[in-house]
Amino acid sequence: MIAKWIKFQILDTERQDWTRGYNTARQYFDREGSLDVPYEHQEGTYPLGRWLSDQRRAFRAGTMSSTRADELDELGMIWDTADTAFAENLAAALDLNPTYAWALGSRGQAHRQARRYDQAREDLERALEAEPDSLGCMFERIMLDTVVSGLGACVEQWRQLLASPMVTADADLIGCFDLFKVLILEPEAGVTEATEVFLAGGQEPEVVTDMLDYLAELSAAGDELADRARLCRQLIAERAAV
Known part of the structure; x- marks a missing residue:
């Protein structure tokens, strides 16, 4: 009592x-x-x-x-104060050219992480219309579908994106995609081992921060992916705190 x-x-x-x-x-x-x-x-x-x-x-x-x-x-919460100035730059860029795919994709990501899903979808679809082959915009749109509908409805989309050959020299992007491939398509490969490989890649701090944000979204999904995302996020957060 x-x-x-x-x-x-x-x-x-x-x-x-x-x-x-x-x-x-x-x-x-x-x-x-x-x-x-x-x-x-x-x-x-x-x-x-x-x-x-x-x-x-x-x-x-x-x-x-x-x-x-x-x-x-x-x-009107500002969830990431470091993004405030960046958001102002996005707005200025879109004023100059409403079809800037990178700006639309970044704003779509911000809308999704703030749970403004309709606005996120509108921006991400416009971004892909402007630049259909943008891996980053494809990734952000599938993240939106996964957050809204769950992994089960999006496995094939992830498979097409992550299992296809990547034509890019961006080591950070390759490292992120490799980690997501294990989380979503190849969990038997070992989440802990894949996380260690990601961390050993020497990603920039902002890449690690973005990954933590993505994993936080997936951790709240409430399906079979959530536990793997939570484990991965915990491992990255512990290493980042050292």
């Missing part, structure tokens, strides 16, 4: 803390029109910048409920 009471008190306190943080973020957004909040910023005595940073960390780790993620998304 005491243990249950303590657990209830902890959960109740956590809910109150989250509600206070959300309400403070809403007040800031209503005043400033944005949630681009510096980490050290405080609203009165409340550490809003740190609270928002904690929410991003929970989202990337896959420990945030979909309800909370949706509420923050509707509020």
Whole structure:
């Protein structure tokens, strides 16, 4: 009984803390029109910048409920502050040329990771119309289909993309595709071993960050792929933290 009471008190306190943080973020957004909040910023005595940073960390780790993620998304949450300037550059590029495949693909990826699936699909289809042979745009669209419909509905799409010969000199792209090939098509080859090979490839930090984001999306898929994605993500996160 005491243990249950303590657990209830902890959960109740956590809910109150989250509600206070959300309400403070809403007040800031209503005043400033944005949630681009510096980490050290405080609203009165409340550490809003740190609270928002904690929410991003929970989202990337896959420990945030979909309800909370949706509420923050509707509020205008900036999930990755490093992407803010990049997003502005994308908008400028699309103003110059609405058919820039790389810009449409990048914006489609951002929409998908923010669970704006209709907008993501529109951008990714436009990107592939502009550049039908873009491996990156193909990858992002199949990721969208997998997140929305599950792996079972997309295995053949992955097989066509990952099992076909790759004509590219991009070592980072090859490393990412090789890891996904094991995760999705060849799990018997060993997820741990494939992850070690990926990490030994010397990928740039931003490539590792992108991979963690992709794996977080797949971890939430709730099918047979989720467990493999979680294991892979854990291994990469542990190595990145060293």
